[in-house]
Amino acid sequence: MRYNTRHKKEKRPYKIVVALAVLAIIMTFMVSIAANSGTAALRPTEDKITHELMKRDSMKSVAAFSKVYSVLMSPRCVNCHPAGEVPLQGDDSHLHAMLPQRGKDGKGILTMKCANCHQPENTPGTHTPPGSPNWHLPPADMKMVFEGRSPRELAMQIIDPEKNGNKDMKALIAHADDELVKWGWQPGEGRTLPPLSHKEFKEAWITWLKNGAYAPSN
């Protein structure tokens, strides 16, 4: 009896070890599946904003957005993302002289089309029209207003395809290199630059988006 009892007692640790080993194998397998699906899932985030599929780091994301926000609210960006129908002008973001209207396509109306004055490149000299090949405001059906937006409001707006010009993640990332966006860093004589370099802005933009595109709390 003693022997048997002792024998049973000796077998228990062996069972526990086996059970733990099986558990470890199952967990490894599950982690492997999760990791594989995660890797695969990271690619689609390039095409579509799906928070569940993105790498989530709210602290990193929100910190990056504060840098992004400082640029988006600079006159070089906000002047062409006005709350009203008239673009803004100058470092003090006053209403554009002559009150040109946005128009349906964002390119002005009638005699007051943007390209009637704004050339494909900056016109030399101070107080001359700045230029880029596709000078325009956001269109009337998607105004993409920056003026007056809080950090939270702007972040929410940017990641909403119904408010951002139907841009998915890939298009949003690419937008950092849009010719008109990059004009902000070559604005011509007499215009201040955004507070960050384009390289710093782009890094912050991508960091914000790829870490979950979190909106700040206010």
Place this chain on the structure above:
Amino acid sequence: MATINLKINGKQHALDVDPSTPLLWVLREHLNLVGTKYGCGVAACGACVVHLDGEAVRSCVTKVKRAADKEVVTIEGLSEKGDHPLQQAWQQVDVPQCGYCQSGQIMSAAVLLREIPNPMDEEIDLAMAGNICRCGTYLRIRKAIHLAAGIQQETK
């Protein structure tokens, strides 16, 4: 220097000019089309408006290379006999005081009437907001545009 092909008021021209020369300079200095005026030089007054493929562009900031192979119309080419409805109305209402801005005003108004044949006051104000008249003849300009709209409708 480069040879730029321009079609101005229906006539072809091949000009040897610096491609970055403002169109206004080319019109006035090379082609002696002096009806288009130099005002501010920074696209802020509208005195230099001409039509480029039908758009009311400001020729003082438009480089001549942008006009290459496009259709340019100046005040001299707006009508054959100076009898465009706007030109008739301008005379009937006696719009100009000093007259310096009027070619730009008429060229802008022509685009307006093409797009909106019978514009309301508000539409006139929006379309003409980029054309400054230092004599302050705005009310006569608006009246003449209404009159021209009527003339245009009658002659159709």
